[in-house]
Amino acid sequence: MSAPESSRARGVDRVIGIFRQLHLAQRPLTMRELIEATGAPRSSVYELVTILAEAHCLEIAEDGAVFFGREMHYYGSDYAQHNDLISRSHQAILALVRKHDETAQLCTLEGNKYTVVLSENSSRPFNISSEIGVKVPIPWTATGRLLLGHLSVDEIRALIPEEDFVLDNGKRVDFADFLRDIERAAAQGYCCTEGLSHTFRYCMAAPILDRSGATTAALCFMTSRDTDPAKREVMLEDLIRSAQALSKF
Incomplete structure (x- = not known):
């Protein structure tokens, strides 16, 4: 050069x-x-x-x-309008927030980290959310467990830095437990985590698939750990249904 x-x-x-x-x-x-x-x-x-x-x-x-x-x-608006997934996901997220009044997000991987692409907060004074674009260690999230389902054990180990298995509260995510979570998420078609990246946070994620069936992104709900279990069940059903509608089978 x-x-x-x-x-x-x-x-x-x-x-x-x-x-x-x-x-x-x-x-x-x-x-x-x-x-x-x-x-x-x-x-x-x-x-x-x-x-x-x-x-x-x-x-x-x-x-x-x-x-x-x-x-x-203007540039960001142009990108959002012409990116089909982001445009459609935004409408899906708005509908989920209007129905359940809980924070909803579009999430994906960026390199060896997890990030939020879109986010709409609930109208309540106290809500749980993550900043758009901020990179978070994959083991801290439900989405990360969904998005790694296509990788081998060696590929997962090579992808994630060792320090990323330590949560912000100092606790360590056991690698074997993490692998079992990934397998379970792939088998059931969704993932829920509790108290990982935030003590009071309950996160649920449903996969958005491309035409090959691979998970490319996920729709997520961020709610409180004390949210009524019956409400959680309805939220998860709607989340899965919305993610399936966004998937390109």
């Missing part, structure tokens, strides 16, 4: 780094915070932020804080 090409590639990497850090922070960052978070040279960050602000991809507040600009909203 020639010197100009290498320089341009570094510039693209730094732009991606700026976007990623703003997304992870979920708030405007000062220039100092951006420089520290990205590890890029001060002059490069200032130059790129200026260029991106002129293109309305970023906005600079009066106090100098930087966040996404309106152009990013």
